[in-house]
Amino acid sequence: MVILGEKEYFKGINEIKYEGRESDNPLAFKFYNPDQVVAGKTMREHFKFAMAYWHTMGGVGNDPFGPGTKLFPWATSNDPIVAAKEKADAAFEFITKMGFDYYCFHDFDLVEEASSLSESEKRIQIMVDYLKQKMNASNTKLLWGTANLFSNPRYMNGAASNPNFEVVAWAGAQLKIAIDATIALEGENYVFWGGREGYMSLLNTNMKLEQDNVGRFMRMARDYARSNGFKGNFFIEPKPMEPTKHQYDFDAATSINFIREQGLEEDFKLNIEVNHATLAQHTFQHELQVAANAGMLGSIDANRGDYQNGWDTDQFPNNIYEAAEAMLVFLKSGGLQGGGINFDAKTRRNSTDLEDLFLAHIGGADTFARGLLVADAVLNNSNYETLLDNRYASFEEGKGQEFVEGKLTLEDLSKLAKRLSEPEQISGKQELYENILNQHI
Numbered sequence: 001m002v003i004l005g006e007k008e009y010f011k012g013i014n015e016i017k018y019e020g021r022e023s024d025n026p027l028a029f030k031f032y033n034p035d036q037v038v039a040g041k042t043m044r045e046h047f048k049f050a051m052a053y054w055h056t057m058g059g060v061g062n063d064p065f066g067p068g069t070k071l072f073p074w075a076t077s078n079d080p081i082v083a084a085k086e087k088a089d090a091a092f093e094f095i096t097k098m099g100f101d102y103y104c105f106h107d108f109d110l111v112e113e114a115s116s117l118s119e120s121e122k123r124i125q126i127m128v129d130y131l132k133q134k135m136n137a138s139n140t141k142l143l144w145g146t147a148n149l150f151s152n153p154r155y156m157n158g159a160a161s162n163p164n165f166e167v168v169a170w171a172g173a174q175l176k177i178a179i180d181a182t183i184a185l186e187g188e189n190y191v192f193w194g195g196r197e198g199y200m201s202l203l204n205t206n207m208k209l210e211q212d213n214v215g216r217f218m219r220m221a222r223d224y225a226r227s228n229g230f231k232g233n234f235f236i237e238p239k240p241m242e243p244t245k246h247q248y249d250f251d252a253a254t255s256i257n258f259i260r261e262q263g264l265e266e267d268f269k270l271n272i273e274v275n276h277a278t279l280a281q282h283t284f285q286h287e288l289q290v291a292a293n294a295g296m297l298g299s300i301d302a303n304r305g306d307y308q309n310g311w312d313t314d315q316f317p318n319n320i321y322e323a324a325e326a327m328l329v330f331l332k333s334g335g336l337q338g339g340g341i342n343f344d345a346k347t348r349r350n351s352t353d354l355e356d357l358f359l360a361h362i363g364g365a366d367t368f369a370r371g372l373l374v375a376d377a378v379l380n381n382s383n384y385e386t387l388l389d390n391r392y393a394s395f396e397e398g399k400g401q402e403f404v405e406g407k408l409t410l411e412d413l414s415k416l417a418k419r420l421s422e423p424e425q426i427s428g429k430q431e432l433y434e435n436i437l438n439q440h441i
């Protein structure tokens with residue numbers, strides 16, 4: 001059901017429907033069919049697509065070389081509450097017209113930050129009440145909430161990792177407000193993305209203290225949220241750099257180590273973002289696999305980088321090959337634990353039509369849907385799994401099996417190898433695997 005405020009912002013655009021591959025309607029899904037069952041679940045259930053409040057409602061196209069290019073009709077009032085309510089009206093009109101079930105926000109995406117903490121808190125509470133009504137009317141849910149602990153100049157040296165305890169305390173106050181809002185809106189998860197948690201120069205940095213302080217901050221968040229009834233997951237969203245030169249949550253492996261070192265493994269998982277993976281010189285699917293191996297594949301921020309430069313360009317996903325490889329990992333590891341797919345992506349600075357927001361999300365949803373269909377076909381209609389199993393068959397029997405079971409010593413390996421002749425050469429068959437994937441695209 002489409003939810004409108006007093007005004008209709010996206011005039012002429014109706015609810016986006018699945019029309020199939022043959023459709024020429026640019027405002028229709030070609031592959032994302034919410035009710036289609038793939039591998040035992042509907043696409044809607046697999047993906048839990050979410051709109052990112054900051055990019056979709058707030059991303060006006062400013063970059064380091066120039067101001068915004070997009071004059072959003074919901075961003076005209078000088079009264080912060082009026083502006084915030086109009087933004088929320090537009091957000092819910094958008095989400096419901098897209099047919100999505102979820103959204104995600106930072107505290108100050110909802111309403112402009114005030115000059116005092118308590119005034120900011122009041123503003124957020126007003127918006128929480130307003131959003132509750134919108135969510136109830138439309139059956140929309142909050143995938144995750146988070147606090148923006150990186151934009152305000154006070155966080156220039158970090159938030160939880162700040163060398164000045166007073167800034168850490170301020171960040172804690174803001175964190176508490178964001179957790180309260182997330183709980184009040186029945187948010188399913190809470191995200192930590194530490195844009196300024198890291199360092200620019202090691203010369204002026206006590207890395208050990210800073211990282212331990214981030215751990216303490218997260219344990220406080222967990223304890224506070226749990227004691228106030230929050231049952232969801234906490235996610236760390238890894239990113240190697242930008243804005244900080246070196247971020248502590250560099251990649252999935254680094255973040256998993258941090259989670260374990262800080263005793264957070266019962267409550268924390270990862271939110272993997274495509275463009276953050278590639279910034280860390282990994283592939284998206286690599287990061288998903290690392291998270292899945294640790295039982296921490298929680299959620300996805302969907303976007304893509306530009307493979308000719310190294311920036312976090314946050315473009316909408318459109319690479320079917322990348323999505324198909326990612327969905328192979330996704331299906332084989334049983335999907336996401338508690339999270340969903342949040343379009344943390346922005347239309348280009350020169351994509352200035354309101355319609356472009358729809359086209360971008362349609363393309364993103366179709367890319368993931370197509371990736372899922374391809375991955376499902378590869379798993380069910382090809383010998384991919386058999387090939388992969390056979391590659392490791394030597395660990396399934398005999399001495400290989402004993403090795404896996406931990407029954408052999410290094411002396412055993414030595415004796416065994418001396419009895420064997422030079423092992424036979426076995427091809428890795430990479431091209432065959434690649435051909436199988438392409439065959440199903």
Ligand code: XLS
Pocket residue numbers: 106146191193237239273301312344
């Ligand atoms: C920035 C991050 C950010 C988080 C939420 O690069 O992706 O948008 O998802 O703070």
Ligand code: NI
Pocket residue numbers: 273275276312314344
């Ligand atoms: Ni990002």
Ligand code: NI
Pocket residue numbers: 193237273301344
């Ligand atoms: Ni993100």
